[in-house]
Amino acid sequence: MLKLPENFQDYSEARQQGFIKLKELKERGKKVVGIFCTYTPTEMVLAAGAVPVGLCGMSDEPIPAAEKFLPKNLCPLIKSSYGFAVSDTCPYFYFSDMILAETTCDGKKKMYEMMNELKYTHVMQLPPGRSGSTALHSWYDEMLRLKEVLEQQLETVITEDDLRNAIRLKNRERKATLDFFEIGRLKPSPVSGYEISTIMDSNSFIFDTEEKIAILEERTAQLKKDYQENFAGKPSRPRILITGCPSGGVRDKIIRQIEELGADMVAFENCSGPRAQKDLVAEDKDPYLALAEKYLRINCSVMSPNPERIEALGEMLDEYSVDGVIEIILQACHTFAIESYRVRKFVTEEKGLPYMALETDYSQTDTGQINTRISAFLEIID
Amino acid sequence: MNFIGIDIGSTAAKTIVFDGTRIISSFILPTGWSSKETAGQIRTHLRTAGFDVDSDDTRTIATGYGRISVEYADKILTEISCHGKGGSALLAGDGVIIDVGGQDTKIITVENGVAVRFLMNDKCSAGTGKFIEIMANRMGVDINELFALAQKGNPITISSMCTVFAESEVISQIGAGKSREDITAGIVESVVSRVALLASRHEKPDKYFLTGGLSLNPYFAKRLSQKLGQAVYTCEMGQYAGALGAALLAAEKLQ
Ligand code: SF4
């Protein structure tokens, strides 16, 4: 049973609606930058007067097209993203004036080299770790280089004022997003994790940041009221936290199932979750440095070492009163698959909570097995 | 009051009737192509034996891969909880239960009589009963003959992680004139290694307990225990662990 609002719009509806809006924006001369990852400093795109749009592949459909060029044994997110581009079936890719990407995991960065043959792709050189002596410096240089690239490609000028405004605007969006996520801390949770996950991914198709903020604030207020009126003091279902790889592509297969099988999905410790929202960009210093610092702090498994992820996870387990952790590992994602060793140890030994990893891809072939595992996990929590 | 546990696996459907103190009936039926039909057969079978699943005097829990097809069950639970419960009852205590089933292999750690952790093999059927079945077919023998042959052989190495490729490896070994004993020994060895590898991801317990269809085969249990470096217990009722667990849980939860 899912608690969805009456006017709930699923991801594919939101994605479709976005097409028309984006087309209008393009016709009015707006520039569009396609992005894939939480490491992308979207403030720079906004400061360049362009709109960022997420192109992260969440569907199974374009994978066969991608497998003509990419190895089969590759993360479905990478195959799906490339498949949309190469088969020319994603209007957002089509409308993008350029692609902005980063050297995150090996699969992605090598895929971007191929994507560059389809459309100009600027790949920022993200350092492989935060602790290296040159990490911050080189990432800062990458910010400066990005300014030049955007100015050239989009035929514009980025002023420091524009950038400061964009930083303030995005910080406000982060706060609104975080407040929305934190509804999940209420017990029993008045919101479906399916809705949280859908809104976060669909938000990428709303091109006006002010509008995004307004939508989030409105929904948060509604949910708070709903909690007071209908949930407070009632018993709670088991509370699950999702961690690991991006979960948008397995939203129906895993997130929906967890809730239908009797638990509440209350928190996401992955790249669409609060971890990146909590941490704002400093507003009182060199904006390029502030951006470099903030985006280097993101604790994705592509960073080595990455103890900050465990710290953030620990905080979330407490704040969201979590009863069990399910980690999503997309097939062939090495960084998360390896880091799951540490996550499992931390969750089970230090936090004393049940943990389960689900390795899966975007296909429907393992739905039965996934269901059995989730059911068994919930029976154990019970 | 009677408590019925039904475990519909991919190859066999096991049923146990428990009266609160003793097992008063047990039987196995092959799972046909439709688990719904199998569930119907079980109902008839039970009725003939004098148990009416619809009466107020019985409580039924269904488990296994066909569990949702048992429409007359009062509750459904996964194989994990049921095998954990049943296995620990048979084992008379805590430990790690290794269930090598037709479709998947499960490793279940039981503490204080309940399943607390589990692992299942991924999508692939290597390391499951299915793998042995497919290979036995390929060799033109039944499963018991395959084990009998294997005991006399010196295992060849089968390196493929995937049943489909492993099958072609076996075919090429047959072509290369390797003896049937050595090939079958290699087949058993490959399943044993895979199961042991999966089991090694859970902490080593005081006792391992092998359940599921393959538990009936002493040679398999022996090889597994050599691989794990620890005793692996089996018992005649091993195949019924899931059904027994379901019946016991019915007695516990559905009084
Ligand atoms: S998981 Fe890491 S690399 Fe992948 S999109 Fe998220 S932040 Fe980027």
Ligand code: SF4
């Ligand atoms: S899920 Fe893993 S393999 Fe896939 S793109 Fe993200 S980091 Fe790379």
